Each structure stands twice: as structure tokens, then as C-alpha cells.
């Protein structure tokens with residue numbers, strides 16, 4: 498059993514239904530103090546039992562310890578403050594419920610969501626209506642596959658939903674500025690601190706994600722992708738993973754450039770290349786080189802260190818990368834999807850500065866501390882595998898819409914221009 502399983506199982510006895518290992522003084526889990534454990538412990542023993550005999554090896558071990566002390570501290574700190582979530586299977590949305598509360602907060606008052614707010618939301622997305630436990634939508638959808646990915650989840654829920662109207666933005670960019678003093682409710686898959694949209698699980702959990710050679714009909718079916726990547730991960734044990742940083746993707750954000758450039762001078766450290774997307778026009782869009790062939794997410798599992806970057810908004814790749822049980826190097830960004838707040842730096846992934854100034858050092862740290870890196874990889878996979886199953890996505894939608902529905906304070910009336918959506 499991995500760390501999260503063991504500790505959460507112990508935590509099930511906790512009355513609050515949370516894992517309590519963090520404050521359990523008797524817990525002697527090897528994960529609690531990395532600086533005296535894992536690789537370092539091995540190296541210390543190798544160096545001899547006593548520091549009173551000063552040898553070159555002692556010196557090497559001491560300087561190695563000093564060199565990485567800061568990161569050992571960050572890992573310890575992260576683990577001590579981490580409270581695992583979602584222990585009870587009956588509350589599938591537990592891990593991400595805070596996100597729903599925060600997103601609906603602007604409307605949780607005596608005013609609630611008014612018809613006027615809906616009027617302002619309307620041009621920002623696709624109008625859906627739930628009436629008499631049936632689902633209706635405006636005629637046109639800008640991206641039909643994305644709407645289909647949203648409708649899959651809405652249709653699964655509609656028999657349990659109260660009457661409501663919702664505006665679902667199926668573009669990448671969020672729509673409601675954080676500075677908007679009179680907000681209006683628009684559902685978007687991703688946002689950052691500049692926006693106050695209501696997050697919903699992206700269409701790509703079912704269908705409508707970007708199409709690449711490996712997924713010609715578009716990235717989707719998270720339930721099947723989980724199994725496929727998990728099976729691919731099983732075929733490449735940790736020891737056989739190539740110890741270099743890997744990334745394939747298009748130039749949707751220039752924040753990716755420094756890593757592509759570094760990879761050209763340090764191929765021993767990184768294999769990072771731009772691919773082509775529909776927007777590719779010239780070599781400029783792949784930083785002066787021919788675009789690289791795409792690599793399926795399953796084949797990412799061959800590499801030990803996998804990079805995630807924001808794109809236009811959050812990138813769909815993040816959840817997939819964890820499944821390889823490689824270490825995710827997540828480049829800092831405040832662009833999130835609904836499940837990101839459950840993922841913690843140093844617990845589930847290694848955080849990298851946005852300007853990538855620490856990336857070489859972090860890769861070196863991971864190589865020097867292979868057992869620690871492996872534990873981060875295991876905890877990342879464990880989190881996504883246990884807490885981001887399709888049933889959690891469905892549960893999130895359910896909780897979100899049931900709470901949203903109670904906030905609408907106007908009669909939901911038939912609109913002539915809507916068509917009924919059926920399974």
C-alpha cells in the first residue's frame with residue numbers, strides 16, 4: 498500500500514472522516530522526515546557509522562545534505578501540513594467541495610442569482626435550461642464536441658436537478674473579471690485569480706478535447722484514459738524510466754520557451770520539443786525548428802520527470818501525467834481546473850518557478866534523491882487515481898448544480914428558441 502492508502506485507512510476511524518496521520522505523534526511512517534530517511538539515510542550509512550572519523554566520503558555526504566536541506570525542509574513542511582481528503586467513499590466530492598463553496602459565494606446572499614444576472618451572463622456562453630427534469634439548450638453551440646462533453650454529465654443528472662438556467666462557456670478563456678463588482682454566473686473549465694467564473698469539470702473528461710495523432714477524435718473518455726495510462730505505467734517500472742525531463746506540446750504559451758531552449762543545449766537533462774497544433778503557421782511557432790512528432794500520453798510513462806505548463810488557460814495534460822507514476826514537474830501558474838486545489842506542491846508534485854530559473858537544480862535534486870522523487874510520484878498518482886475517478890467528476894457536477902439551483906430566485910420559464918437535448 499502506498500502512503501495515502503495506509504494513512505487514510507488509519508484515518509477512517511477519525512470521527513471527522515479525515516485522515517489524522519499528520520498530528521499523530523506515534524506515527525513513525527518513513528514518509529514523515531525525509532531529511533533523515535530514504536536516499537540520505539542510505540548515503541549516511543554508506544559513509545560509515547561515525548562522523549568522528551573524518552573522511553572524504555563524510556564530507557561528500559555532509560555537503561550533499563547541506564545542498565538539499567532546503568528541499569528536504571520544504572517536503573517535510575508540505576507533508577506535515579497536508580490533510581488528505583475524500584476518505585469516505587459516500588462523499589465523492591469531498592476533496593474539491595471548497596472550490597464549489599468559493600465559486601458560489603458571490604451569490605450566497607439574500608439576492609442570490611437574478612434574471613438580470615442571467616441576462617448579462619447570456620452572451621458569454623451557451624444557455625442551458627433544466628425544466629421538468631429535462632435538459633434544453635440554445636440551438637447553436639460554437640464547439641459541438643465540447644457541448645457534447647458537457648451534456649453527457651448534465652443528462653446523467655437532470656432527473657435529480659431542480660429547475661434552473663445556466664450559461665456554460667465552452668471557450669478556453671474565462672469570462673467574468675475578478676474586478677466585476679456585480680458578478681454574473683458563467684461556468685468555465687478554468688480560471689486564474691483575475692476571474693470569478695464558476696468552475697465546472699471540463700468537457701474533455703468525456704469528449705471534445707484537442708485532437709492529436711494518438712487521439713484523432715479528440716482527447717476525452719477520462720475513464721478509459723485512466724486505464725490506458727495506468728496499463729502503460731505498469732509496463733515501465735521506476736528503475737527503467739529514463740531519468741530526464743520530458744514535454745511534448747504546442748506553443749500555446751511562451752512560458753514554455755525557456756525549457757524548449759534549454760533542452761537544445763542540455764539534451765542529457767531534457768527532451769522538450771514543440772509539436773504542431775492547428776494554429777501552427779511557420780517555424781516561428783516551434784521556435785525555429787521543425788515541429789516534433791506527437792507522443793501519446795501513454796508513451797510519456799517512459800520518462801521519469803514529466804513537465805506540465807499552463808497553456809491558454811489550464812492544460813488538460815496535468816491529470817494524465819500523474820497516472821504514469823513519474824514525477825510531475827509543475828511549472829507555477831495560477832490557472833486552475835476544479836481539482837487543482839487538491840494537489841499540493843512537494844506532496845504530489847515538484848513545483849518549478851514560472852521563469853524556470855530553478856529547473857536545472859530541481860532536476861538534479863530529483864536525481865540525487867531518487868527515493869524521495871519516487872515517493873512524490875506515488876503520492877501524485879495515488880491522489881489522481883483515487884480521488885479523480887469519473888464518479889468524482891459526476892459527483893462534483895451534482896453538488897455544484899444542486900447548490901447553484903437553490904440560488905436562483907426567479908421563475909424558470911419556457912424559452913421558444915431552445916431545443917431539447919436527449920441522450
Ligand SMILES: O=c1ccn([C@@H]2O[C@H](COP(=O)(O)OP(=O)(O)O[C@H]3O[C@H](CO)[C@@H](O)[C@H](O)[C@H]3O)[C@@H](O)[C@H]2O)c(=O)[nH]1
Nearest residue numbers: 669707745746747749791792794808809810811812813814
Ligand atoms: O505530443 C503531444 C502533444 C500534445 N499532447 C496532448 O494534447 C493536448 C494539447 O496539448 P497542447 O497542444 O500543448 O495544448 P495545451 O496548451 O496543453 O492546451 C490547449 O488546449 C486546451 C484545450 O483546447 C486548452 O484548454 C488549453 O488552455 C490550451 O492551452 C494536451 O493534453 C497534451 O497532453 C500529447 O499527448 N502529445
